[in-house]
Amino acid sequence: MLKYEEIAHNIERYIREHNLRQNDKLPSTEEMMNEYQVSKSTIVKALSYLQQKGMIYQLRGSGIFVRRTNRKGYINLFENQGFTSLFDYSNVSAKVLAIEELGANEEVAESLNIAVGEPVLYVKRLRYIEEQIFCVEESYFNKMTVPYVNKEIAEQSLYQYLTNVLKVKIGYSDKFLHVIKLSEQVAQLLELEKDDPALLTEEIFHKGNGEPFNFSKITYHYVNSQFYMASVEMK
Amino acid sequence: MLKYEEIAHNIERYIREHNLRQNDKLPSTEEMMNEYQVSKSTIVKALSYLQQKGMIYQLRGSGIFVRRTNRKGYINLFENQGFTSLFDYSNVSAKVLAIEELGANEEVAESLNIAVGEPVLYVKRLRYIEEQIFCVEESYFNKMTVPYVNKEIAEQSLYQYLTNVLKVKIGYSDKFLHVIKLSEQVAQLLELEKDDPALLTEEIFHKGNGEPFNFSKITYHYVNSQFYMASVEMK
């Protein structure tokens, strides 16, 4: 583990264990340098990581403060890692509706940057948080990267499987958000009515080498899902 | 202007002017060091800024590449600066529905971290992009920070007014997203039907010193608005 990652985790733990609240002050950068015996840049890097995450804010001339505005039950849109890791204490599960090998249609081929008809794995799941229906997810994986998935894997965390078993390195992702009226079919799955509102996201995940390997369409249950986003004025 | 900001802008311009496409390669960090006559860290900082923005991705061992996946017409959720600056070539306007001085109710007081009844400025606007209704926005400003707004200002960019005239320094913001059914009243404003879907966001903007000064509730037109978000696997 890198030094700045370790320091960032320690600071997060420090905030948690000292039960610090919004606007509480953290030790100064100089104190942290001494405590962790690293150079200033390393501390700065750890802090700017935490700032991106929305954990802290820094004020030149006065100090480092806890931000922590988390409303409970909101999904942080910034995290890339799927939901399983997000809900520390939550009960996340999935019901697998389909696993098939298909040829890519035009939309999928375009998104995965492959030719139409190339083999992809299609996984359709209904996802639950705390026993509540959360979303319907349709995922297409490039078969070159993800040659195999079974029901047991898909019921758990596909993210864990990809990173830990297949050793896929995730680089970056693009997400597109739309608000729609539900179709009859999806409404049934979510136990809602046709024409009820929903958030539909299209996400394309890229490997560490820039190659797209996963295209997903996710329809969220409008009552059971809420989202949070932290922004920092980046200069 | 700081060195790394200037370099970042130059790189963006370089991409634009050379009409680079997705996955095209940029000069190496070493070449950039020579070109701009700065140390490696400065280049690294400029690049990591562009990476956050979703402009580029970097691959250890092989180089720096253009990301640029922008679908046209999607609003980048990352940018903090209001919409006016986002649509470079677009026609953004606003119709002012109300400007009033009010006492903060409980929700507003809580969000702005002031006492109930403290004076706030309330601004309600209908916003258009390319002549299309885009959203209804209700904003509450702490009167200590924003003592005055008039119709002419609110028809233009409040963001410009705040930063350039009032010299408010924006620090960070929190956004909460919900999908809802429209009420009769808001539906009329958006020229939609009651119970049509909508994205409702609540945003709290903080000043550079951490003090919240603006609480806004924005309801987006579900047909005329779409959103984009770039994420990078942050280690």
Add this chain to the structure above:
DNA sequence: AAGTGGTCTAGACCACCCC
């Protein structure tokens, strides 16, 4: 004036990719 965060440097060393 003292304290604190932000930028920048010059250089070392490491991890990874590709030939």
Add this chain to the structure above:
DNA sequence: GGGTGGTCTAGACCACTTG
């Protein structure tokens, strides 16, 4: 093995806040 990005250092100097 050569090229390229990523981490880290030690220290200088600057910008801002607070007493």
